[in-house]
Amino acid sequence: MQEQQTARGDAPDAIRVEGIAKSFGPVKALRNINLRVRQGEILGLVGDNGAGKSTLIKIITGYIQPDAGTIYINGEPTRIRSVVQARSFGIETVYQDLALVNELSVYHNMFLRRELVHRPLGLLNNGAMRRLAREHLSNIGIKLPSVDTPIAMLSGGQRQAIAIARAVYSNARILLLDEPLAAMGAREGAQILNLLRTLRARGDISIIMIAHNYAQVLEICDRVNLLQHGEITFDREVEPSLLEELNNIVMNEYRLGSARPQA
Numbered sequence: 001m002q003e004q005q006t007a008r009g010d011a012p013d014a015i016r017v018e019g020i021a022k023s024f025g026p027v028k029a030l031r032n033i034n035l036r037v038r039q040g041e042i043l044g045l046v047g048d049n050g051a052g053k054s055t056l057i058k059i060i061t062g063y064i065q066p067d068a069g070t071i072y073i074n075g076e077p078t079r080i081r082s083v084v085q086a087r088s089f090g091i092e093t094v095y096q097d098l099a100l101v102n103e104l105s106v107y108h109n110m111f112l113r114r115e116l117v118h119r120p121l122g123l124l125n126n127g128a129m130r131r132l133a134r135e136h137l138s139n140i141g142i143k144l145p146s147v148d149t150p151i152a153m154l155s156g157g158q159r160q161a162i163a164i165a166r167a168v169y170s171n172a173r174i175l176l177l178d179e180p181l182a183a184m185g186a187r188e189g190a191q192i193l194n195l196l197r198t199l200r201a202r203g204d205i206s207i208i209m210i211a212h213n214y215a216q217v218l219e220i221c222d223r224v225n226l227l228q229h230g231e232i233t234f235d236r237e238v239e240p241s242l243l244e245e246l247n248n249i250v251m252n253e254y255r256l257g258s259a260r261p262q263a
């Protein structure tokens with residue numbers, strides 16, 4: 001693991017944001033955010049409710065525009081004007097609702113809104129979608145009894161895995177995961193952590209993972225950024241002492257009465 005981290009330490013930034021700010025009326029949701037994710041790295045983005053995590057993710061995915069700041073993708077300053085444009089840069093997001101259709105099979109969900117069709121009739125090419133879904137899931141180590149199973153019959157962990165697999169299949173280079181381990185039991189959580197390890201081993205996907213559980217973040221992430229009241233106050237490589245440090249920061253904040261800066 002240490003060796004991998006050293007290698008990533010030399011890796012170029014897949015995405016870097018500089019000076020990002022965003023207000024909603026009087027609320028300063030983000031103030032001068034600087035953040036970077038190296039190629040092949042998993043960055044944990046942690047912070048209390050209302051710290052600004054979702055706002056930052058929405059800016060990176062082109063869902064909303066920042067008031068100030070620049071986003072660099074592979075070193076190039078880039079304006080991300082829409083979700084569609086973000087996708088064209090290889091930015092994919094898996095939100096907590098997963099955006100899967102429960103009634104449809106695993107393979108239909110894998111190809112949702114980009115179904116393969118037989119030309120020239122335009123009929124669904126179920127055979128090809130089934131085969132490619134099976135291959136892709138197997139390549140990234142996701143085991144399911146059948147890709148024909150409706151999503152509704154899968155566990156929470158399996159659904160999360162399918163949503164991530166779907167994003168990766170769309171050629172994601174920068175994958176944003178909103179609480180991928182939320183509300184999961186230990187076994188399901190471990191499956192997702194294994195999937196993230198498999199993706200990291202590929203080296204071509206960079207991941208930003210929002211999470212509340214510090215222990216899980218430290219288990220999987222290479223680096224952690226802490227957002228507090230719209231500012232990144234902590235940017236550190238993962239090491240064993242970090243859990244205590246993060247807990248101390250949060251305890252201090254509570255002790256100080258959560259003195260949020262005024263807008």
Ligand SMILES: Nc1ncnc2c1ncn2[C@@H]1O[C@H](COP(=O)(O)OP(=O)(O)OP(=O)(O)O)[C@@H](O)[C@H]1O
Binds near residue numbers: 049050052055
């Ligand atoms: N569309 C909006 N209009 C007004 N205020 C907003 C809007 N979106 C976010 N905010 C405010 O911006 C701040 C940051 O919110 P954000 O949702 O980014 O935090 P978060 O860290 O994702 O929180 P959580 O962990 O609860 O999802 C909060 O004070 C929130 O109320």
